[in-house]
Amino acid sequence: MTSLSAPELDKLIRASLTYRDRAYAPYSKFRVGAALLTADGQIFGGCNVENASYGAGICAERTAVVKAVSEGQNKFIAVAVSSDVPSPTTSPCGICRQFLREFLSPEVPIYFVSSQYPSEQPSWLNSLDGDEAKNFVVKMSMEELLPNSFGPDNLGIEGPK
Secondary structure: OOOOOHHHHHHHHHHHHHHHHOOEOOOOOOOEEEEEEEOOOOEEEEEOEOOOOHHHOEOHHHHHHHHHHHOOOOOEEEEEEEEOOOOOOOOOOHHHHHHHHOOOOOOOEEEEEOOOOOOOOOHHHHOOOOHHHHOOEEEEEHHHHOOOOOOHHHHOOOOOO
């Protein structure tokens, strides 16, 4: 799994929280933000955008991917997802997991972030294994999030470069 420095991870997490705050969720009241870190250090983010015709909405993760790809970026080395939930348990829905799988290799880390993430960079951010860290951030790989997944390689093509 890609290892980010504490400042890089903090920046990615804060981007997801900023995008969460921009969510348009008048129906569910469930705001989600996502931030993608590209191989060249850029961050692309997105939020969920709901619609009165519920199926016409879009999740934060897909919004972030679409924005990045439309700007010529399709290689991501880390993802952060946040919501208004105090525990770091909000993970992408099924369709977003599949959508991310198109662009993430199995070892790419995905961080789930608590709404209670500290306002200053926490000292425990260098190691997410401690008990305090687990109250705020949970890290999984793409493979852990979507085991035995279906992706470009299953169709005999390489994924995005």
